[in-house]
Structures are given as structure tokens and as C-alpha cells.
Amino acid sequence: MADFNSLYKELNAEQKQAVDAVDGPVLVLAGPGTGKTQLLSVRAANIIQKKKALPESILILTYTNAAAKTMKERLAKIVGFKGYDVRVCTFHSFANSIILDSEEASNYIRERIQITDIENVKAIEYILDHTEGLTDIRPFRAPYFYVRDIQRKIGELKREGISPEEFLKHVKKVKPDGVCVEEKHIPRIKALAVAYEKYEELKEGINKDVFDERGRYDYDDMIMIATDALNKEKLLKAKYQEQFIYIMVDEFQDTNGAQLKFLFSLMEGAHSNLCCVGDDDQSIYRFQGASIANFKELKKKFKALKTISLKNNYRSAKDLIELSQALINELPGSERASEKKLTAMRDLKKRSIECWEFTTDAEETCFLVDRIREFKAQIESSKELKPEERENPYNNIAILLRKRSLIPKVIDALLQAGIPYATDGKEDIRQEARVRQMLDVLEMVSIEPKDFEQRDRTLYKLLIADYFQIPHKDILSFINKVNKKKRKKENAALFPELLKEEDISAPLKHAADTIDKLLKNAPFKPAHAVLIDYIKDAGIYGFILDKYDKEDMVRIRELRGLASFINMVKESDFSNPGIDMKGFIDEIRTRNEHGLPITGELVTMTQNGVRIFTAHGSKGQEYHSVIIPFCLQDVSWPIRPMPDKIPLPPELIKSAEKAETKERIKELRSYDETRLFYVAVSRAKSNVLFTSSPRQDKISSSFIRSLGIEVKTSYSGEEAVIRKSLEKSGLNDPLIGTEEILRDMVSEMTLNPTSLNNYLTCRRKFLYDNVLMLPGPKKEGLMFGNAVHDALEHVYRQFMDTNEFPDFRFFKDKFLDALKFQGLEKRLEQRCKERFDGLKVFFDKAASKPVKPLGLENRMPINIDGIIFTGKYDKLEIEDKKAGALRVIDYKTGPSKKHASGIMQRVSLEDESCDGYLRQLVCYKLLYERDKTREDKNASVSHGVLLFVEPAAEESRKYGIKKGEPTEFRVELNDEMVDEMVGIIKNCWRNIQGLRFEKLPERDSKKCSWCDFNHICWPT
């Protein structure tokens, strides 16, 4: 146990001042590394020592549970067991104890359970679907587009302590300010107020369609409920005021509006023995322009506030302090509570500040791995460090990231290098290969048996899973056999054929039996039991143990990944006893749609290993060496700010500065990013390493440039790093060794405009979609488009037959018939129906001047030097009778604007920038003019028209797009275009026959994110 007096003696003058000033309000401005945790512990010890109060009369409020734990341990070291009697906890757990002590509040909470993230989303979706007047936050094509924004805004309002009533009252008079709130935001803000009110009502549990009778409360409610209880119940407040005579608050800069109200309510009319410790420069959780708000509030509340600044830094080497000071000094004085010139108190001999640039991310991560090993060796041999630090060198190295989504990339690199690591345990395990495989199993179970196409695609994903160990050529031979039957129009699908097939290898047979059992069992068991059986039957545990026999880290991670997921499924089964497999799959789908993570503990902070944190999560920590990778401008440091879709009126957020111009908002946001970078940099004691891989369109972070750090690009060992990174990217392609079967598959192929576009977009996608014939799941856009096409064909056939143009009712009935035929899920069906009503404008226009078609949905097969090319236009019309000129009409659903430039400003038809729809029009001209069966051999197609039948959501004068109207892009087609297209077809055909089915060189977020084969191509 440390002796108080000797610890006190070690303090500097300012620290002593803060420890001694126990009575009255005190603000301690503590820069990084100035020993604030130690200070709070010694200050509490001083109060106990001087017998000013019993330990149980001291309250210390911290930001996290981990900080509370550290503080308690320090106190116990100083004052012995009595230290455990000091109440050290987070705001939330303290609020919880007040709630439990209040009869009314505890009854309220007792009858409720805490809302989960998925319930929260479902509640908002329900509100959007069942509340009048929310069209401004429920766009008809994407009704749940604003769900996450609504959630975030309700959270922000709660954290600022603003109730639905207050918000409703305020929004009645809200006006555009031309800076933060624009005209377009006003209806959304008003709709948000309605949604907030409804959300609170739903949580009461009176609507059984949403929550069971237990009702719900959310995490952000706790502080408001406790504040309410303190304000309403005098005795309760008096009890707490009498008990806690000394109150201290750590990380005061990040205390939010509701927590501040709570703290002030607790102290109202009592003593003012409050000590707040914080650093405005490290304010990373407050709203833009609110970094010094808490400090101002505190001064306003306590006129006698004594301010003490700690300026001696005991953490970092002098150069590192100068670096971080240079960074934070870029903020103007008006943005800071006071300037803190830190003085280095440690003289560390081995230290470094470096910045490296690389050509690719793979090289960057390979370099990080090498550098981690060097840091490890440096820590192990450093005489300047304590023995316990030298013993666990990896724990003293941290990789700090701007975004959580970058964590898997780093983990992947460390796993491959066998370097242990630890995270905060809040990883999104959805991207884990084993979890993905389990999601595929669940997907298989949830598909309607009659939905053969989707089943085939999911079955393929199951068969190629590594645990079945089926040679890829066995799988492709089998698919080829079935596809041959399909081409002969035999009613064949993969799964039933797989069960029937006798001539298959043993691993394929084992997979078939396992999947068959899975599908038979699924309807009768809870989801977690189905998965456990499958894991056993498929032999997954045994497979992992064998495969990673010598790689402990990967083995444990994979097993933990599986266990975490199964536990999550189990919890869901138990907390929703009525949930069936379909309900569970719906939950997963909702998670995917809204980007909700599936969190699982794969590793924890108790493990030894390199620390991988977000910069936000690194608050309060310190490390010998800090690595800050991926320093790219507008990507990670700083990130490009996203426009606020539903901004809260700034006058409502009392703590935030009301910006007078848009430039000012930008400025405030950039200051927030600077503070965050400052927090990351100031965690380092000896070494800080920045890295980046700039590209043509992305430059390295402006922070690096402004700090004037020399950027290095070449180093000894560069060749080895490049070689390693290439080895990493050349992972085994499953198609190697399957050439013979693939050759057989492509020999019988035909091409059409859609498959051609597929090949030009991504050759691997063409392989899956068009060669293996594994089409994707039913998507709303596709199904809607099919049904609209079908209905339009009926409309024009009727017109041709009767000479009378049918009415909208007829169109709608045909659409609904077609939709029913698609066998869509209820939710998707409902959305399609809603979308359809938007077609009235287009239909009325078409009906006012109906044009009789010359041809409808006509299929035209042609032969181009042995290549069978086929296609079907939607409608053919006369363009100029005398000249024998025709035009093809192609109906399109979805937004027109994103296609505009690729249609109107194309360079060549083969170019990436050329829109696939334009190629289709050229193909129709080619097909029509070479079709031997056409009636008028002299006619030619002079024009193509792309008719986007839905009303445009945005205006574009440049492309003639009018908001609320359908869009028509009219294109002149000529023979040169046809010749170019023939060249493209021949070229693609050559490549297809040459089995050129490479996937994209690296994951392209635009193409791959929406691709059904994303997880096959990029498993982690």
C-alpha cells in the first residue's frame, strides 16, 4: 500500500493545490499525461485522511466502467480497504441507484426492459409505416432511409435533456436560418418531432404489435428519469445530498447536457464541494462548437469557482509533446478554455516520430506488422521502462483508427503475422468468415422451397464452404450437369438434383445429407439448436481444430466467432420466445439494412496483445508506441463530414455555438477532428508512427502536412514488404483446376445485352450469374421493374386489340397480378405497391397521346460469326415513316439521374463510364436490323428512348430532368455504334471462351457492396 504522505510529496505545486482545495467548487484543467487519475485518487485520500468525510460520503463520477475500476484500485492502494467504500461509478450506474431508491421511478423501470438496438429500429419502422404526416422522413422509394438518422436525433435530444413535448413546442416556430437549417429541413424536423413523441408512446408497451406488455426504456432515458426523480422527490434528493458531501467528476469536457442537468439537480441547494477535472482540448463527444460549453456552464453555476491548470506532462517525450501542442495550438484561442503550455517531465531517450507513405493498403499493413515487431523489441530492451511494461511489450503498442470499420483490416494483418492483439470487445462479427457461413446456413433455411433460384445460389455458398472440403471441380461438374438439363427446359434445380444424384464424390454426398437434415429439422427447432446440430453434422469444430492446429490465435478467434454468434442467436431465442426462424432471419436482414452490428467478444482487453482501438475509445489510455494508420484526407483523418439530413435547430442545443455561416460550421467540424487527432497523438509516450497509402484521388492527411513531418517513401526491406503484400493478395482462387468443366459450360452459351453488360462490369459476376446461373435473391427494384414491364405490355396489347387505351385501374390490376406472380415477401410487396402509385404521372402522359407499337416484347436471336446473340426490346415505334426510321423504347424503373452522364456524355461503348442502358439500346438496333424474321427489311432503328417511368426525385436542368416527372432520354443511334458493339461482343466472347473470369483486382465499394457474391469474393 502506498503511503499518502509520500504520494502527496511527489505532487507538483498545481496538483497539491487541487488536492488541498477540497471545499468549494474547483475546476482542474488537466492536459494529457498530467496525472489526473492519480490526482483524483490522492484528493479523495486527502479528504479521508483529514477526516473531512467518511469514504462513503465521497462520490466520483467517471466516463466509463473501466475508468471507475482503475480509480477504485488506486484508491485501495492509497487508503487500503476503505478505498472500496468511496462511490466510484459512471453517471449511468449512479442514476440507476437513484432510480432504484425512488419508489415512482423504480416502479416505472421495474415494469420495463431495456430496449435493444433491433427493437429500436423496428419501433421507428413501425412509426413510419403507421403514422400520418411523416412523408418527409419516409420517401416513397426508400421508406426507411431516415431510420438511423431518426434514431440518432432522438438520442441527441435525450442526451441534451430535451423531452418530446419541449421539442414539439419548439419546432412549431422553427424557421430556416440559411446556415444549419434550410427550407428543405423544416418538414423533416417537424416530422421528427412527431416520430419522437410516437416513439415514447410505443415504449409504454400499449401496442402489442410492437412490444410485448412489458414496455421498454432506453439507455438515454436513465439520466432523465433520475433527474426527474430528484426534482420531484424532495426526500430523495435530501438523502443523496446528505450522503455525498464531496463530489468529483472525471472527463468533465465530455459530460453531456442531460448529465450536466442531472449533476446540477443533485447539487441544487446543497453544498458546492464539487471538483471537475477535464480538458476542453480533448473534448471528443460534444456537439460542434460545444467543446468549452461545460466549462462556461460551470463558471455560470458556481461564481466562486477556483480554476487550477495542470501543465506538467509525465507521459510523453518532449518531441511528442511539442508535436501534439503544435497540433492543438492550431485552434484559435476562442475555441479553448485556456491555453495549456505543457512541460515535458520525462526524458525518454528512445523516441521517434515518423510518417510513411505506401502504394497500396496491403503494403501499408505489411509494414505495420514489421514495425510492431521493432517496437516490441525496443520495449523489451528498454531500461527506461518498468519491468511489468517490458514483460508485456505488445500491451504497450496501440493502433488507433478513426473508424471502427477499419479494425478488421488491421486484425487480418496481425492474425496473418501471428501477432496477438486485443480490442475493446465490441467488434462487429458479421464479417467473420465463420459467422458469414452460419448466416448462409440460416439464409438457406429461410428460403421458400419453391424459390429454386435463390436456393441454388445459397446452396452454392454452402457447398464451397471450406469445412465440407469439396474439390471445386466436383461442385462445378455437378452444376454443369444440372444447367444442361435446365437449358433443355427440363425442370431442374440444384438442390433436388443433388439429393437424387448418385454419381457424386463422398464430400459432396456428406454436404447433401447435412443440408437435407438441416432443412428437415429447421421448422421444429429454435434457431440456435438448428445451428448447433448443423455445426456438429458438418464437422465444423473438428475442421477448425485440424486446420489451425499450429495457429492458436486464428483457431481461438474462429471458435470464439462461432460461439459468439450462437450465443447471440440463443439470446434472441430466449428474449423472444415466440420468434421463429423466419422472424430471426428478418431480424438479421433488418440489421444488415440499417448497418446494425452483430457484436461479439472475440478478444478482450484482458488479453495480452497490441491494442486496437478507435481514437474515441483511446480516451484516458497511454502507450509506449502509437501507430495511426490510413491517414488519408477526407477518408479517415479528417473524415469528410456528411451533411446532416435532419439538423436539430441550433438554438435548441444550448451548449453548442450557433454558427453564423456555413463556413463557420465547417470550421467547427474541422476543430472537432483536430481535437480527436490530438487525443490519438497524445496517447504516445515514446513513438508515434503515421502511415498512409495515397491514391490518385486521395491524398495523405492535412494534419501530417500541417505538422511538417517528413514523409518517407522508400526504406530498406521495401522489396520484402511488396513481396509479402503480393503474396497476401494472391490467395488461392477456387477456380484453379476447374478449366475443363468451365470450358464445357461456356461452349453452349448465348449472349444477350444484360449478360454482356454484366461481363463488362465484372467478369467474375458474369461467371456466377450467367455461366453457373446462380442468380441473386429477389430484390425489390428488380421485382418492381418486372411487374411494371409486364403490366405495360398488357396495356399496349389491349390498346392494339381494342383501339382503346386502357385506364390506370387496368394498368394497376395487371401490375398487381404480375407482382403476385413474383412471390415476394409481404414487406417488399407492400413497398412495390406504394411505389406503383408514383407511376400515375407517366401513365396519364402516355394515355393523353397514346402511340401504337409496331412491335412489343419481341425476341430477336442473331448469329454474329458463330456467337448466338439474343435480346428483346420493350416497344418498337415509328420514328419517321417516309424514311423508314424506327425507334426502340426501353422502359426503366428507378432514378434516372445516376444514368444521365453515362448515356449523354459517353466516350466509347466499352468505356467504364458508358452506361449499360445505352449499350442495350445499341444492341436492340443491332438485333432488329440483323433479325432475318423481321417484316420490313428496309426499316432501320434511328433512335432509342430510355423512359424512366417513375417521377424523378431531383431536378437536373443539365439533363432535362424535372422533379416529380418521368424522364425521357432520347438517343440517336447510328451504324458506327453498331459496328463498335459488334466488336465488343466478339471481344467479350473471345475472353469468355478463354475463361477470363477474374474478379475485380480489389474490392470496389460501388460494385461489390450491392453484389450478391460479395462474401464469396471477399470473405473477410
Ligand code: SF4
Ligand atoms: S463482389 Fe465484386 S468482384 Fe465479386 S463478383 Fe461481385 S462485383 Fe465482381
